[in-house]
Structure formats: C-alpha cells, structure tokens
Amino acid sequence: MSEDGKLTGTFFMxxxxxxxxxxxxxxxxxxxxxxxxxxxxxAERMSERLPHVGGVYIQMEDExxxxxxxxxxxxxxxxxxxxxxGPGFSLMMENLGLGVMLETxxxxxxxxxxxxxxxxxxxxxxxxxxxxxxxxxGSYEIIALAPSSPQEIFDLTIEAFNLSEKxxxxxxxxxxxxxxxxxxxxxxxxxxxxxxxxxxxxAKKPGEYLPYEADSSLVxxxxxxxxxxxxxxxxxxxxxxxxxxxxxxAQDKLVRRLVDKIxxxxxxxxxxxxxxxxxxxxxxxxxxxxxxxxxxxxxxARDSGIKAGLLRLITVWPFAEDRIRELADRxxxxxxxxxxxxxxxxxxxxxxxxxxxxxxxxxMGGSVHLPQTIVKAIEEAVR
Amino acid sequence: xxxxxxxxxxxxxxxxxxxxxxxxxCQGCGIGPAVSCFIRAIxxxxxxxDKIALISGIGCSGRxxxxxxxxxxxxTHGRALPFATGLKxxxxxxxxxxxxxxxxxxxxxxxxxxxxxxxxxxMTVICINNLNYGMTGGQVGPTTPLDARTSTTRYGNYExxxxxxxxxxxxxxxxxxxxxxxxxxxxxxxxxxxxTKPGFSFIEVMAPCPTLYGRMNKQGKGMDTMHVYQERSVxxxxxxxxDVAIEPDSPIIVGKFVDIDRPTFWxxxxxxxxxxxxx
Numbered sequence: 001m002s003e004d005g006k007l008t009g010t011f012f013m014x015x016x017x018x019x020x021x022x023x024x025x026x027x028x029x030x031x032x033x034x035x036x037x038x039x040x041x042x043a044e045r046m047s048e049r050l051p052h053v054g055g056v057y058i059q060m061e062d063e064x065x066x067x068x069x070x071x072x073x074x075x076x077x078x079x080x081x082x083x084x085x086g087p088g089f090s091l092m093m094e095n096l097g098l099g100v101m102l103e104t105x106x107x108x109x110x111x112x113x114x115x116x117x118x119x120x121x122x123x124x125x126x127x128x129x130x131x132x133x134x135x136x137x138g139s140y141e142i143i144a145l146a147p148s149s150p151q152e153i154f155d156l157t158i159e160a161f162n163l164s165e166k167x168x169x170x171x172x173x174x175x176x177x178x179x180x181x182x183x184x185x186x187x188x189x190x191x192x193x194x195x196x197x198x199x200x201x202x203a204k205k206p207g208e209y210l211p212y213e214a215d216s217s218l219v220x221x222x223x224x225x226x227x228x229x230x231x232x233x234x235x236x237x238x239x240x241x242x243x244x245x246x247x248x249x250a251q252d253k254l255v256r257r258l259v260d261k262i263x264x265x266x267x268x269x270x271x272x273x274x275x276x277x278x279x280x281x282x283x284x285x286x287x288x289x290x291x292x293x294x295x296x297x298x299x300x301a302r303d304s305g306i307k308a309g310l311l312r313l314i315t316v317w318p319f320a321e322d323r324i325r326e327l328a329d330r331x332x333x334x335x336x337x338x339x340x341x342x343x344x345x346x347x348x349x350x351x352x353x354x355x356x357x358x359x360x361x362x363x364m365g366g367s368v369h370l371p372q373t374i375v376k377a378i379e380e381a382v383r
Numbered sequence: 384x385x386x387x388x389x390x391x392x393x394x395x396x397x398x399x400x401x402x403x404x405x406x407x408x409c410q411g412c413g414i415g416p417a418v419s420c421f422i423r424a425i426x427x428x429x430x431x432x433d434k435i436a437l438i439s440g441i442g443c444s445g446r447x448x449x450x451x452x453x454x455x456x457x458x459t460h461g462r463a464l465p466f467a468t469g470l471k472x473x474x475x476x477x478x479x480x481x482x483x484x485x486x487x488x489x490x491x492x493x494x495x496x497x498x499x500x501x502x503x504x505x506m507t508v509i510c511i512n513n514l515n516y517g518m519t520g521g522q523v524g525p526t527t528p529l530d531a532r533t534s535t536t537r538y539g540n541y542e543x544x545x546x547x548x549x550x551x552x553x554x555x556x557x558x559x560x561x562x563x564x565x566x567x568x569x570x571x572x573x574x575x576x577x578x579t580k581p582g583f584s585f586i587e588v589m590a591p592c593p594t595l596y597g598r599m600n601k602q603g604k605g606m607d608t609m610h611v612y613q614e615r616s617v618x619x620x621x622x623x624x625x626d627v628a629i630e631p632d633s634p635i636i637v638g639k640f641v642d643i644d645r646p647t648f649w650x651x652x653x654x655x656x657x658x659x660x661x662x
Contacts, residue, residue, distance in 0.1 A: 051659040061498040065465035070468025234457035
C-alpha cells in the first residue's frame, strides 16, 4: 500500500474485500452500513481503509439509516456506498426510492443470501433480483450489476460508481454469498487517467441554476450543499426548480425522464459476456456465481456434441432485452439457472416472446447448482 | 460573512422562497412562527447562509425545508436525521439543521433520534410538537397527552406519551431546550445558540394545531392555544429533563435544560484517524 492509501498489486482476496477495495479505488470516501452476514466484510474493510484515505466510515443504527446517510453524503459531494444482504436490502428500499427521486449518485451492494426473511444467513442465494428492480414503490428504472468473481466485483464496483455518477441513479451490485466469501486472485492496477467519471456540475450560476433542468441526455447537472446554490430537492413529485407540483402532468414529465434516462441509454449501460453463442442452438443465460457453473455445463454439453452457448449477464438491470430478442430468432431454447424459484427467467421469457423456449433451472438456495443439473436441462432443451 | 439583505423591508423575506407562497399551513398553525424564529436566529448569529443545510422529513413541519431559501432537503418520513448525518459527515463545514415534526422525529424517526444524540453529531434539531399528526388528519402520536382526543383516539388517548427532552438528554445531546411559539424571542435566541454550539442540539417547540388537535380537544383557535401557553408555561432553565413531561393541565415547563460540552462524533472520529495513521 502506498503512503496515500492507494493499493496496487496482486492479492488473494475475498469478494467482499475486493468490493471495498474497488470502492476505495473508485474514490468512494463515505460508507454507512449495518452489520449483516454475508456482507459484513465489506463494512469491516471500509472501516479499516477509509481512515487512511481521508474518508468517513459510520456504522448506523439500521439499514434504513445507512441508506439515508449515504444519500446525505452524496449531496455533500462525496462518493458514497453501503452494503447489505436480504433483510437489510428490504429496509433500504424506502430510501433507495428517495435516491432515485432526488437523482442521487451512490452504490448499494447486496451480497445475497437465501430468503425469504432471515432464511439462510450464511448461505448463497439469488432471490433478490426482482426486488432490485421493483423493490421500492412507484415506477422507476435502476442499474444493477452481477459480478461473478472477486476480480469482477472489484472491477464492477468501480464501474458502478461511474454509472451512478453519469446517470445520477443509485447503482446496485447484486452479488451473492458465494462470490462475496470466495477468495481468488485479484489484480489491482492503477486506474488509468480519465477512467473515473466525474459528476456533471452546474454550468449556471446560483439563481439561474435549476436543479432538475435536463438537456437531451436527460441527466441534470448536480450542485451539492454548501456551494451557494440554495437549491431545494424533495421526494415529492417536482418540477425543474425542484419544487413540489401535485399534478398528473408534472408526474408524467418527471417519471418519464427518470425512467427514460436509463431505458433510452441501455445500449451504453448493458453489459454481457458471450461464449459459444455463434452456432448455439441452446443458450444458457446466467449471472453471478451461477454463471460460473453454467460455463462448465456449457463446456460439458459442447463436449457431448450439443451446440450450447453462454450468455452471462453482467448488468441484470436494465435487462439485456435487445440481445435476448435477437437470439430468440435463431436459437431453440434459453436455459436459465438461478438460485431462486424463477425471477430472471421471466424476463428472458418476456423477451423471447414465444420464439424460443425459456427453461428455468431453479435452486432454492443454500448452495449452488451442480453442473450436471444444468447439462441435463440443456440436453432436454435440444431434444 | 452573511448574505442577509439589510435594506429589505422585511428581512425574513430574503430567506423565504416567496415564489412558493402561499404555504400549506392552516390559519393559526404554529409552524410558520417557528420558521420565522429560525430565520431570525440565522440573522442574529450572523451565520453564512450558503453554508447552512436544512433537512426535513415528512408532515406539516416537514414542509419547512421547501419554504426557506437555503440548500434544503425534503426527505422521507422519519429519515431526516440520518440523511443529515451523512450530509454533515460528508462536509463537516456545513451547518446542518433538521426542522421537522414530533411524529416524524420522535415516532417513525425515534431510533434515529436517540442514536444521533448518542453520537453527538454536530447538528441542530428543531422539533415542532403539535401533539398529533397534522398532515394526515390529526391522529394520535407519541407526544399526544393521555386522554386527549384525536381522530384515532375518539374516546381519549390511552397511551403514555414521551417526555421528549428527557429521552434526548438521556441519549447524550449537548444541548436540549423547549419553548412554545409564544416565546418567540427566547426561541430565536435558543436556535442561534444551538446553531453555534458544537454537538447535537435539540429544541422542542410547542406549536398550536387549531385545525385538528385544537378542534378535537375544544381548545379554540390558534390564538387561544397561545393564551394557554401564556397561562401554563413556566420558564425553568436548568430544569432536570425528567421533570418536564407535559401532563394534562399541569404547567408547561420551558427553558434550556441541557447545555454541556461533550466531544462530538467528528472530534472523536478525527482523533481515531490520527491514531490509525500513526500506527
């Protein structure tokens, strides 16, 4: 570690720790959280690291407060993050909505465990994928990333901060206990110049600046507290001034923009990885830890002569719907293994629109799929 | 250092978002006078208004943030304090003020209240207590006196209320006071004092709600409640907070109850950072 607290080199690191290091590398200087298995190590690492880089760590009284504090810190100009797991994620939904409404850049990490409720605190799950999309009330769009290794959680945490600053939206890292707690090689390189996205600042002077006046990008520049802008922001439906307006017209204008700034930019946001897709008859669509088992299954299927491919979702929200639609025109089936009883499979099914079969390979949580379970589903799909 | 408009006819106007008037508060409501005291306190203490951030939660009092021309945040119900905590720790140069109601701060935000006081976060909380939930139509709250009628206690309140200054003091606040909106001068001075004092400062402000609480409890108009404040208030600076509970027909004890020096969160945090970086 260098004198200014920068960490570079090659490490053997677990996913939670790599996530914290990614945040530090991205310039995150505020963390508020509450202990919860299996995400606690993210907070622990942040509490250890932030004092060395001029940052603030605070352990709040609950996850509601953690999310609120993260929003507050972002409005003070800091890059801010929190981390949690299922039960805490539920509590954060309230202020996640406020984050969306106030258009507050920040990162929320969910190291998923198996639910519902307290469920299996120490064991893996992927049951919060739809909650990530729809968990707070009202119509909105969110960005969610699903890393599949400690290296990727490091890289995607940096990416999450970049996306949140660019689109002024909370970005979710939807990892899982398996990735959070596995230790692997993590290479931390110096971040290239210009790689970190800087928050767009107001070009107008105080008095002229309107907090929610957006250009064609649909993302308004952001002032922060203490700069003399004397702005107002509210969780109520508001106009460009940030003032509450209780009409269907104001609601229409605001909600459309909040949704469209993500939806219309999905080509810029959506990321996925493909393996053996070119000639595939059956495509396994997977994310997080499950995508690593899916990769083995696809290889095994290939070895036995089945034209199988892998579509690994890196962004889960916004959904890679354009790609699924294209593939649905030429493949027989999608096989969707996930550690829940069917969530992302419904998105695949929606986009496939009956042109290709969508086959769920569920796992109720507590461990991960066996490769042969997925292989069997691939075999049945081409039969 | 201040950005007040000295030649303005009404100096308070410079601090109001006049383009948002008329406000939503009822005739005779006590929230407006408390906002005036807050603004005059900023002027009295000659604070740099550009460095003040005002945070509200939800409810009638929660609308204050929207009417005062400062960097202002109208957040979620009960969460003004943790939001303000993040804001303050994100930029310790800010003078952070939470202005919200008793339902917001003491009921749904009660856990955040005690923990903010415990940490001694350097901020000022102005908690308007109108003894009920106004915005939603006058329901019982954690400050509603025993036997009082509200829209959800038609036969009288059967729950014990909180003695708010007592909890806040016990939780570790550096400064605790209570005034009614009738005590305009004292309240203004108290807010100015709180805003210039390091640590967690809490001021409970008793305010009439003639439309709901007042009507249901046959208290007449807002002015009649002000008369009640005049008759029943007793100034007792330094009173033990455990003795200041608001009971039906008993005196309303007002004054400054706590004014102590205790290291703030930031004092302790920066010390820890020094230690961490030495090691």
